[in-house]
Amino acid sequence: MARIRAVDRRLFLLIEIAARRLNREADKRLKAEAGVSAAQAGVLFLLLRRGQRRMGSLSKTLSLNPPAVTGLVDRMVRAGLVTKTTDQTDGRGAMVALTAEGSEAAERADIVLRDLNADLEARLGDEVSDILHDAFTRIVIAES
Amino acid sequence: MARIRAVDRRLFLLIEIAARRLNREADKRLKAEAGVSAAQAGVLFLLLRRGQRRMGSLSKTLSLNPPAVTGLVDRMVRAGLVTKTTDQTDGRGAMVALTAEGSEAAERADIVLRDLNADLEARLGDEVSDILHDAFTRIVIAES
DNA sequence: CCGGTTTCTTTCGGAAACGAACGAATCGGC
């Protein structure tokens, strides 16, 4: 409790700490139950829901700098989760798609994410969850 | 907007993306106006408010793993912002304290943080800010 | 059809974070 008061009235710092905790918890569970990291799960989730996507699209959707996407996808290719090929309609673009193995991992990750989400929302309560959802959606949309 | 729907109903992913955005924005402003990174600002803020602290205390308060604190503080020592000495009362402990230069940087960082906080709260509104504050405090406290 | 611009991605160097494993110092039971 005393620990909290130290960052009291700095919502910004509080969000960083909370995000770190949530990410650590999610990463641990995802690695144990789906065999992928939290960052990789974000990519898998998108590909599962929206189909194959270009690097730039992943970068924008996940709000990651292009170099971060390059590294992340490269490790996923090495792990056999996705393939990276040249976009047929635009030779500059690189298209990322799930492999069979990647699809299975994505399904498992999806279950874990759903579970984590349920836990989190249960901890917060429905009303607060909705407000948080709106607030963060606004932050993510803002100046995009 | 379409971009948001992709992570819709995954509060967890939304928080991660939002935290990344906020951190990137804060890091840029802190580097420009206070000459320190966002991670360093967190340490400076704590030392300014609570006085010298041991590594383990920083680790717990900021919810960072011990190795992360070692690296962070080492870079800050190299930058002349803090000193690291052996705790007099316990030879195992390492005490971290602000230098004169560090104090000045901490004051500047504090101003920037206050500013960022005001921006964020203005964007969210008072009521939502309070709810968010409570919610994240609960997350940070939980199972600590 | 061709040089310049724009768009997309990668390379580079560094900061920040993690888990696992290790060494040093203290503490506690005997």
Added chain:
DNA sequence: GCCGATTCGTTCGTTTCCGAAAGAAACCGG
């Protein structure tokens, strides 16, 4: 007083992310 257990911090190797700059491909005005 001593020795095992605990606590504290660091080292190691890896992942994830950033900004800046370079490289490659497509587009476009003349």
